[in-house]
Amino acid sequence: MNIKKILALTIIVLAVFSCLSVASAGLFDFLGGGDAKNTTLTFDGFTLSVPDNAKMVNNTTVQNGINFKEYGVEYNNGNDTFLFVLLANGTGMINSEDTYKNNWISLGAKDGGNYSGWSIIDMSTLESQQFKDAMKYAFVKKTNSSFVVLGGPDLAELKKVSDTFK
Structure with a gap:
């Protein structure tokens, strides 16, 4: 793979993880602590x-x-x-x-x-x-x-x- 494809995949993976962390911020509130x-x-x-x-x-x-x-x-x-x-x-x-x-x-x-x-x-x-x-x-x-x-x-x-x- 060339460097452009690796960089593009890295950006996509980071974007997916960022979205998941924001979306799950309230997902586990039922465990308490809030x-x-x-x-x-x-x-x-x-x-x-x-x-x-x-x-x-x-x-x-x-x-x-x-x-x-x-x-x-x-x-x-x-x-x-x-x-x-x-x-x-x-x-x-x-x-x-x-x-x-x-x-x-x-x-x-x-x-x-x-x-x-x-x-x-x-x-x-x-x-x-x-x-x-x-x-x-x-x-x-x-x-x-x-x-x-x-x-x-x-x-x-x-x-x-x-x-x-x-």
Whole structure:
């Protein structure tokens, strides 16, 4: 064979191997090791990103001039995680995140500081077993005329989910 044929065959072989490596980049994802896939949940006026195996239930109540839309989101991200999402608005609603936080502090919760525009309430010190187990932390944000509260047992997970708030 002459040099031109060898060079042409080499280029073709390299092109085939390049195409195979690009095509198979996602071929073996079922073996694991890839990033977890997320889904976007849409609420009234905002969205959150959670793992795509999330299951959500919701409940709406009206009490003392306040509309409460409560969402329970459960998913598995290596361990079972429960996220509580509350949207509250209405004529009976308080005016600020600080007032909301101070109401909980007066009941025995602790000020957890702030994170990316969210006020954090540490509820693990409350007497109720529900707060000690399921909702140790609450993130509170006021948007327009509504309050958004994210609650759950894992502070790091709440930070991760709150970062996806849009």
